[in-house]
Amino acid sequence: MKQLPKEWIEQIITLLNERIVVVDAKGIVVYMDQAYCDFIERPVNQCIGYHVKDVIENTRMHVIVKTGKIELEDFHPINGSVMIANRFPIVVDDEIVGAVGTVMFPTPENLRDFKNKIQQLVTDLSYYRDKVNNELRSKYTFKDLIGNSQEFVHLKEFAETVAGNDSSVLITGESGTGKELFANAIHNSSLREQHPFLPINCSAIPEELFESELFGYSEGAFTDAKKGGKKGLFEIAHNGTIFLDEIGELPLSMQSKLLRVLQEREIQPIGAQKYISINVRIIVATNRNLLKMVENGEFREDLYYRLNVIHIDIPPLRKRKEDIKQTAYQLLRKLEHKFYRSDVMISKEVIKQLEMHHWPGNVRELENVLERAINMLKENTILLQHLPLYIRDIILEERMNIEQTEKNRGNEIVYLKKMKEVIADAEKQAIQNALSHTKGNKLEAAKLLGIGKTSLYDKCHQYSIN
Ligand SMILES: Nc1ncnc2c1ncn2[C@@H]1O[C@H](COP(=O)(O)OP(=O)(O)OP(=O)(O)O)[C@@H](O)[C@H]1O
Ligand SMILES: [Mg+2]
Incomplete structure (x- = not known):
């Protein structure tokens, strides 16, 4: 017998204690054994030919074909059971053509071995899993981004292409253009997809808390420090993506600390002696003109260039x-x-x-x-x-009606301004007054006007006030 008959192979696979899935280089399932299909309660013909992500929950097979790295003895939750998974790239002529994955129910002995071996990992995993499941999952994908104009489609394609690499991304665009949606989608189609996506609004964290929030602190770092210290957001986002929204609001002191993290890829919690290595991708967004802020000395130039590796500028509607x-x-x-x-x-x-x-x-x-x-x-x-x-625009319509009636009557036309224009004039005047009172200090002016800093910057931009 030169070759094993196909039926033999099928039976051998079934007899083995492991379930097997094979994907091609695109992550499409090309083989899955019957028992595996039974276990996930999906007929074979609804597994073969489908993307593995749509077939097996929590799979990483599509990641293996990209990284080419073997993953052994990974805990893999499927259908409420924890399986032990091994994943291997299939390499032919130096090219990754697919991947094979096996899963197995752990026996009590190897489970115990596992537990001893990686107890810490298990604890960390459940901590992350809870966090991720509750709040740290990115919610949107590129499919959720609506827009068919050529410019928007190109932008989406560009974002999708660069999603896979690890470079920092700067997303700019007016309010409501979908900056956060883009950030979500990029994370979701990156290899970090199964790790946390952590959005942080830079304008919402008080300056004095920024460092402890982002980098954490060790026990006894200061009087109110929690027992056992506190994990910073960077540590929580390890292996995932941090989305720094409204990056233009980041205080200068924190800008230098962020720059350090980007350069060194490590953080030092407050009061800690050691540095902790972290692996996070940074996506930032702003509706302010960062380059102008750099010119005005409000934003560090070196940080700007570190963040602006990939620039996605979303056009207004x-x-x-x-x-x-x-x-x-x-x-x-x-x-x-x-x-x-x-x-x-x-x-x-x-x-x-x-x-x-x-x-x-x-x-x-x-x-x-x-x-x-x-x-x-x-x-x-x-x-x-x-x-x-x-x-x-009823006001406009009404204005036109009045003008017409008055004209018909041969009367002088009373010019009615549109409500929006009246409000804009008043706002512009108020901002100019406040700024001249504070000698151009925008922060003080915002306080005087009782509005937020961002809102003032937006309005200055809108009314071309420098
Ligand atoms: N291209 C889009 N397709 C579908 N929905 C969109 C799109 N862009 C924006 N939205 C919708 O608009 C809302 C605002 O989007 P998002 O929060 O991403 O905007 P933003 O640019 O971050 O705004 P801001 O600067 O005010 O924070 C979202 O809840 C989403 O529902
Ligand atoms: Mg936003």
Whole structure:
């Protein structure tokens, strides 16, 4: 007998105590033994030809074909049971053509050995698993990013391509353009996907707490320090991604500490003698002009270049008008779900009006407008009357009506300013007054005006006040 008959091979595999899956270089399942399929309760024909991620929960087979690294004796939870998994790349002519993975139920003895050997890992794992399951999972993928305009599609493709490497990413764009969504999607299609995605809003953490939040502290570091110390966010995000939102708000003192972490890839918790190595990818986002901040000495130039390895600049909605209709409909489909509606339509007039609007709040604003509309909807079509006044531009319409009537009557036209313009004039004036009072100090001016620093910067930008 020259070759083992196929039936023999199949039976041998079944007799072995291990379940087997084989994927190709793209992570598509090309073989899976019957017992494995039975265990995950999926017919063979619904396993073969599918991406392994869609077939086996918590799998890492698609990672192996990328890293080419063997992984042995890994705990792999499937269907509520913990399996022991071994994963190997399949290399032909120096090229990774696929991977083979085996899983096995642990026996009491090897479980005990395992426990002794990697007790610490088990404890860490359950700690991470709870954390990850509860809050640290990134929620969105590229599929959730709506937008069909050429520019947006290219941007998505670019982001997807660079997701796989470990470089820092800077995401810029106006409020509501989807910066956080992009960050989520990048993490989700990276090899770090099964590790934490940890968003941190730099403007929400008080300056004096920043260091202890990010880097943690050791026991006895200061009077109120918790017993046993505290893990910093960088340590919690180990192997995953940290998303530093509103990076422009990071105080200068923390900027240098962050730079150190990026350069040295290690952190020193407050009061600790030792440095801890960390492996995190950094994605940052801002709606401020960082380069201008660098010029003004508000942001470290060296940090800027460290972060700006890959730059994703998301265009505002008004610059991709061709996306508005489709985005509106897709958002609507999402909202229908939430409001137990179906087949809601948008009238042509509404679409026209939506395409004319300036969308300072971008997709988030569009989502809010649609949610409001669907709430008011009795029939199945969103009409002009379901839009908020500022979008319907009733004031503008009224102004035109008045002008026409007055003209017809041969009277002098009284110019009515649009409400938005009146508010903008007033805001601009108030900001200029405050700034001249504080001799240009924006922080002080924001305090005087009773608004946040970010909001002041945004408005200065909007009204071109330097
Ligand atoms: N391209 C998109 N496709 C689908 N939904 C989107 C898109 N962009 C934004 N959204 C929606 O808008 C909301 C705001 O998105 P996100 O929080 O990512 O914006 P942002 O750019 O981080 O805004 P901000 O600067 O105000 O923090 C999200 O909840 C999401 O539902
Ligand atoms: Mg955001």
